[in-house]
Amino acid sequence: MTSVQMSATDEMVEGFLDHASRGDLVRVSDMICYSSKLLNESGKQGWTALMLAARNGHFDLVKALLSKGCNKDLKNKSGQTAHDIAKFWGHKHIADLLVGDGKIRDILPSTGVTEHENYFSREYLSRMSDKRTDSGWLSAKQSSPETVFLLFHNLDPLVTSGPEHMNNSQAKLKLCRLKRDSVGVLLKKSDIVVVFLGVEKQECSSLSSVSKEEDGLIAWFALNVEENPSEILKIEDSHSFFLQGPMPTLLMLNEDEGGIIAQARSVLAWHSRYSFCPTCGGKTKVAEGGYKRTCLTEGCKSLLGIHSTCYPRVDPVVIMLVIHPDGNQCLLGRKKTFPPGMFSCLAGFIEPGETIENAVRREVMEESGVTVGPVRYVSCQPWPMPSSLMIGCISVAVSTDIKVDKDEIEEARWFTRQQVIDAIVKSSKAVLTMPPRQAIAHYLVKHWTCLNSNL
Structure with missing residues (x-):
């Protein structure tokens, strides 16, 4: 028995x-x-x-x-x-x-990551913000024959694809760098907003022989018009045209000009939306080289102290790659507007009074139903559609079941490291496509694939 x-x-x-x-x-x-x-x-x-x-x-x-x-x-x-x-x-x-207190620890590297320059991030110009309040200097620069003007039509930049670019399959479009003679008529119009972007960066040695009055600095300005500019201006470049639609057309510019576009388009877009005072509804005037609007209504609260309604806004957005607890898979989602087969990182706006880490956890939970633990900042990217700052993070999931919020995204899936590598190199075995290399989502995924899977 x-x-x-x-x-x-x-x-x-x-x-x-x-x-x-x-x-x-x-x-x-x-x-x-x-x-x-x-x-x-x-x-x-x-x-x-x-x-x-x-x-x-x-x-x-x-x-x-x-x-x-x-x-x-x-x-x-x-x-x-x-x-x-x-x-x-x-x-x-x-x-x-299984170690010590049994808490889930960060599988991300403990050392800091090397700063990465994303598209739209390069600073080709020195912003010279101290000159924005110098109306005399700004006026003189607008009259200078050396000054560069960028023209936008309903926020679409004027670009050129001249013969020197058409013969090179690798070349990209270039911004049309107009001179005072080309935009003089517009500068005289009272309703045209002119934004000072900065000056070209120069070596100190190149300025040694320049007189103090001239200073030798080449200034850049941007202006946006709503009516058809061809009816007003005489643009000599027959290969120039307005680059319509922000995506993916803005990604066709080179890295230097991508950074300029991020600055110019964001500020001009702000002016197009805030021509009236958001505090009292009164008229406003442009000040500080295009970086401030001042209410003309006497006694308006926006005139007292510092009010963000007076200055160009930047909307912070978290964009995050969520790593599976095993360290060898990542979570990607797709919106209905994406091209067929394309998946990307989850993203969402940071709410008032919310930290970056908490925004990552909230957005991932809302969109995919996955709970996130550790969060690590990686890199950021200006995104001028119209004016966001994409704050790129890598985070670690502590749950793996997916429950998609159909209002946010239509699908979310776990992909293995090899699957995303195949997508990045555009292998014939790829089961998904990635956002373009200029997007920070692409960089976040590529950055993760380079991490040791056993970290």
């Missing part, structure tokens, strides 16, 4: 360990409810259910076993604990869970 009972017990233990090895959370939980003694039972080689779950990367099962009170310090016949096993097999998220 005793031998029969022992055989039944051995059979139960063997089944329990088999379910643990397979990651069958439901069966394991049911068996523990039947007999809690199974928690720390081991097979012939001393392997417990916790060790087997750690060996095979069953994160949720490891959490469940720990919550039931199993002993994580037990060793098998090779002297290995569950932590040793998880670490050996590269399951860092499980190894971290």
Whole structure:
């Protein structure tokens, strides 16, 4: 009778360990409810259910076993604990869970990342913000034959694709750099907003022979017109045209001019939306080289102290790559407006009184139903559509079940490291397409693929 009972017990233990090895959370939980003694039972080689779950990367099962009170310090016949096993097999998220207090630790690198220059980020011009209040200097620069003017029509920039560019398949469009003679008529119009962008960066040696009165600085200005400029201006470049639509056309400019566009278009877009005082509704006038609008209504509250309604706004947006707890998958989503097959990082606006980290966690939860733990800043990118700052982060999920909010995105999926690498290199095996290389979403994914999968 005793031998029969022992055989039944051995059979139960063997089944329990088999379910643990397979990651069958439901069966394991049911068996523990039947007999809690199974928690720390081991097979012939001393392997417990916790060790087997750690060996095979069953994160949720490891959490469940720990919550039931199993002993994580037990060793098998090779002297290995569950932590040793998880670490050996590269399951860092499980190894971290098994260390000390059992909290999930950051799988991201502890050292700072090298600063990356994203498209729209390069500063070709020195902004010279101290000159914005110098009306005499600004007026003189607008009259200078050396000054460069950029023309926009309903926020679309005037560009050129002249013969010198058309013969080079690798060349990109260039901004039309107009002179005073070309835009003189517009500068005389009272309703035209002119924004001072800055001056070309120069070596100190190049200014040594310049008189103090002239200063030798080449200033840049941007102006936007709503009526058809061709009816007013005489533009000599027959290959010039207005580049319509912000995306993806603005990505066709080179990196230097991408940075200029980010500044010019954002400020001009602000002026197009804030021609009246948002505080009292009164008329406003442009000040400080285009970087301020002042209400003309006497006694308006916007004239007292510093009010953000008077200055160009920047909307902070978090854009994040969510890494699976195993460190070898990432979460990407797609909107209905995306081209077929394209997936990208999740993103959303930061709300008032919210930190970057909390915005990442909230947006990921709202859009995908996934809970995020550690968050790490990586890089940022100005995005002049119309004026956002994309704050790029990498974050680590602590749950993996996806429940998409159809109002935000239509689909979200976990992709393996190899799948996103295939997409980046545009392999024939690719199961998805990525945003263009100029987008910070592309950089975040590429940055992650370069991280050691066992970090």
